[in-house]
Structures are given as C-alpha cells and as structure tokens.
Amino acid sequence: MSKKFVVATRPSLLAYTQTQQTVDLLRVKNPDCEFEIVKISTHGDTVTDKPLTAFGGTGVFVKELENALYEGKAHFAIHSLKDVPSIQPEGLVLAAFPTRQDPRDLLLTRGGVSVADLPSPCVIGTGSPRRMVQVAKLKEQITFADLRGNIDTRLKKLEDGQYDAIVLAAAGLKRLGKEIAESAYMPTDVCLPAIGQGAIAIECRADDAETIAMLKSINDAATETAIVAERSYMKTIGGGCKFPLGAYATVESDEVNLHVMLGNHHTGQIIRMHETSTVADAEKLGQKLGEAIIAEAEKQGIEILR
C-alpha cells in the first residue's frame, strides 16, 4: 500500500519530537507510505500564563487536532495520552498505542540536592493537584507554586531560583534525550503517575479503515491493556483534573496489575488501592477499583469534586 498520510501534532518541541519518533516507527513498518507532519496549536499552547486547573474543561491540548481530523486536514493525530480526555468524541478512535515510555514523575531539585537537604520551607513548582498531594508527604513545610511552559522553560525557572525543586514527567525529558539523575525518579509507590503518563495515543477517524490498519502496525498490546485498565478507572470516577487522580497498570504474561489513587489536595488525604486481573478483564478491573475507591472515599469523608 503506497499512500501519503498527513500527521497532526502540537507545535511544542516535545510534541513535535515524539511525533517524529512515532512516524519513524511507522516508516519502518510501512516502508511504502509517505508521512507529512503538520503543526497545529491548541488552546493549551496559546494560553501559557494561567494554571491548567483554571482553564475549565478537559482536552485543552487535543481539541484543535481533533478538529483537523474531522475536517480531513490530517489522517491522524499524535497526542500524549495523559492529555486525552476519558470520553472519546463521536467518530474518532484511539487507533494505536506505541510501547510506553517511563511513566514516573521526577522531582528535580536545584543543584541536584537530596530531598532531605532541601531548605525548610521550600517551594516546589507544579500546578498538578495529583503531584502536590503526593509530593507534600515527602517532607515538612513544602509550599507549591504553579509551573507552566515547555520543558526548557520549566528547567530554566528551576535554575533561576524561582523554585527549590520542580516536578516533571520522566517521559518528556527522555524523549528529548535529556540526562536524568537516578535520584530524581520518584517510585510509583511514592508518586503514582497520571492516567496514561508516558504513553502516546494515535487518533484518527473511526470510519478510516485504511489509516487504522496502517496505525495498528505499531500498536503494543501490553501498553494498550495497561491503558484500558487505567482509563477505565478514570471513566468510573468521572475524569477531569479537579481532584487528584493517579493510576498505573503493569502487564505480565496474562495478568494486569492496577494501582490507583484518589486524593484531596486541600486536606492532604490520599487513598490507594491495587488489584490484579486477567488481561481480558482489564476494563472491569479499572471499573471495580474505581467503584471501590469511591466507596472508600465516602467512608473516610473525602469529598470528591465531580
């Protein structure tokens, strides 16, 4: 099959780089196909001075790319899965998930000092309630300040002394080929990642069988199963970024192991749960843990903003 596909990406260095890396994988599996990358800005790219939590609504990094798919301006779009809302818009599908990058969050301190050696009080840069509620447990007297901008901007803000430390996803830095000190990684039992963190989703029109078949060539089955479990948990809770939600699934032979968390960043409360099922039951597992954690939150009097 020889054909030219138009690929939509956000213009940021990270988005463009991960699109190029994904298209390279597609080229290997589909040597007769041609790919043209087009950059499309999203609302999330244009508004850079407001905290993400103040935007209202999900999908601020995906909507304009989805419109390009509807309008036939692109055959498929490449997203960071964690930016993709849990409810899939009519007529569009997430057709393939390449092998997931590192899902972990990093705590990058200025000068690489250890957490114990951070000043008290210290200022940590992150706008993510999920990161705040978990990182707050690491040490006394942590205050948080919002952090936006592309990766280089964020790293520069740390260097300039605006923050004592910042939180970033390892996946972004790895894709950009940046070196990461081993001590910066927060294990998932300290900081459970965002649903889908480190994974890429390729979206296209549901009626475009030719594009779907081509994209499936780079789908990774274990990544897809993990994503099904994590997103099923998110759907059961009700998604959105109003309260801290995390999940991380691993797949080994026929089993999927799902860890989930729900928190309240105003009170500092956190609930964590985990359970295993067969791969075939990944969706049910997410739903089951979602329902169980809602029940536990009610029991503990944790208010869930939905």
Ligand SMILES: NCc1[nH]cc(CCC(=O)O)c1CC(=O)O
């Ligand atoms: N919310 C922004 C965002 N969306 C995806 C990534 C990169 C990590 C990934 O691909 O999961 C980032 C940056 C970050 O969280 O540090």
